[in-house]
Amino acid sequence: xxxxxxxxxxxxxxxxxxxxxxxxxxxxxxxxxxxNRRRWMDDAxxxxxxxxxxxxxxxxxxxxxxxxxxxxxxxxxxxxxxLLFIVPAVLIxxxxxxxxxxxxxxxxxQPFIYGIKPAIIAVIIFAVLPLAxxxxxxxxxxxxxxxxxxxAFLGLHEIIVLFGAGALYAALTYGNDRxxxxxxxxxxxxxxxxxxxxxxxxxxxxxxxxxxxLFAFIETELVDTGFLTxxxxxxxxxxxxxxxGPVFSSVTFIGYQLKGISGALAAxxxxxxxxxxxxxxxxxxxxxxxxxKLFAAFLDAVNVASxxxxxxxxxxxxxxSIVSWQAAVIFxxxxxxxxxxxxxxxALIVVFGSVAGWLLYML
Numbered sequence: 006x007x008x009x010x011x012x013x014x015x016x017x018x019x020x021x022x023x024x025x026x027x028x029x030x031x032x033x034x035x036x037x038x039x040x041n042r043r044r045w046m047d048d049a050x051x052x053x054x055x056x057x058x059x060x061x062x063x064x065x066x067x068x069x070x071x072x073x074x075x076x077x078x079x080x081x082x083x084x085x086x087x088l089l090f091i092v093p094a095v096l097i098x099x100x101x102x103x104x105x106x107x108x109x110x111x112x113x114x115q116p117f118i119y120g121i122k123p124a125i126i127a128v129i130i131f132a133v134l135p136l137a138x139x140x141x142x143x144x145x146x147x148x149x150x151x152x153x154x155x156x157a158f159l160g161l162h163e164i165i166v167l168f169g170a171g172a173l174y175a176a177l178t179y180g181n182d183r184x185x186x187x188x189x190x191x192x193x194x195x196x197x198x199x200x201x202x203x204x205x206x207x208x209x210x211x212x213x214x215x216x217x218x219l220f221a222f223i224e225t226e227l228v229d230t231g232f233l234t235x236x237x238x239x240x241x242x243x244x245x246x247x248x249x250g251p252v253f254s255s256v257t258f259i260g261y262q263l264k265g266i267s268g269a270l271a272a273x274x275x276x277x278x279x280x281x282x283x284x285x286x287x288x289x290x291x292x293x294x295x296x297x298k299l300f301a302a303f304l305d306a307v308n309v310a311s312x313x314x315x316x317x318x319x320x321x322x323x324x325x326s327i328v329s330w331q332a333a334v335i336f337x338x339x340x341x342x343x344x345x346x347x348x349x350x351x352a353l354i355v356v357f358g359s360v361a362g363w364l365l366y367m368l
Contacts (some may be wrong), residue, residue, distance in 0.1 A: 021093035031066035033132030045172035048139035056307040094250025120362015127339035149308035157317035174306030200213040203277030331365035
């Protein structure tokens with residue numbers, strides 16, 4: 006086993022059990038670990054992968070992990086990074102799903118979430134600032150960044166913000182060049198799959214946006230059709246929030262409620278499989294995009310818009326999480342730790358937030 010593959014295994018095995026807080030937080034932790042601490046790449050390369058990730062459907066942080074693994078250790082890195090980021094969350098969620106089905110309730114985890122969320126906000130802020138600096142390469146990109154931030158804060162769908170920024174900058178910069186359109190690739194499945202697998206395969210292949218968009222799809226597909234109760238969906242959302250790794254691992258919980266272990270496996274495989282396929286395809290395209298002035302301009306603006314979307318998510322998380330003096334203290338101390346020790350492992354901040362949250366929650 007090569008050194009690069011060992012590094013991929015080490016990094017993503019740890020992130021798989023410590024990456025709390027949703028896609029924005031996961032991406033911030035990856036940037037802290039791989040750009041700031043390990044120097045696998047610079048912020049410009051990280052932004053290119055982030056921009057490409059945001060252009061394809063599926064769970065963003067999972068696809069970013071897959072991209073980073075491929076960048077560091079080739080196809081083996083692609084598989085190992087994706088699996089190690091996904092599997093711990095799936096296993097934890099599977100155990101919770103079994104307990105839930107046996108006993109009908111979730112464990113008491115509120116004290117730990119109480120402190121993790123404000124700590125995670127500090128992680129995101131200290132990742133966004135350098136990325137913002139790297140993404141704004143000229144005055145026009147700065148103007149588009151402001152427009153993207155305003156659009157994201159007004160609640161415009163992130164895919165409109167991303168593609169709109171890219172198209173606007175490409176048109177203004179290289180409007181006279183011949184335009185080319187990326188044609189989506191359709192993957193035909195020929196295997197015999199269960200209905201659960203097909204439902205989640207469809208969701209994984211077409212979904213843009215956050216985990217909340219995922220739950221809206223599930224409500225349409227399973228709650229409205231009577232296969233899942235509203236309470237089960239609400240509990241699935243809670244499970245996705247307090248387990249590490251991708252929020253999409255909550256589909257393991259849902260699949261288990263539908264059809265036990267086989268349902269959990271079908272749902273999990275279906276929702277994550279498209280991510281591996283899309284990243285494998287687009288990883289070949291990103292280097293070629295940089296050789297085209299038109300597409301390079303498009304990706305530059307997408308990178309700016311990606312930072313704007315993350316900033317919007319961070320603001321929303323702050324409004325929801327920092328609502329007491331205890332949460333404010335955890336956020337301030339976490340920010341000071343990052344400022345004082347810029348190469349600190351973000352997992353330590355998560356642990357600090359969890360313990361501090363539990364202690365202060367009891368006050």
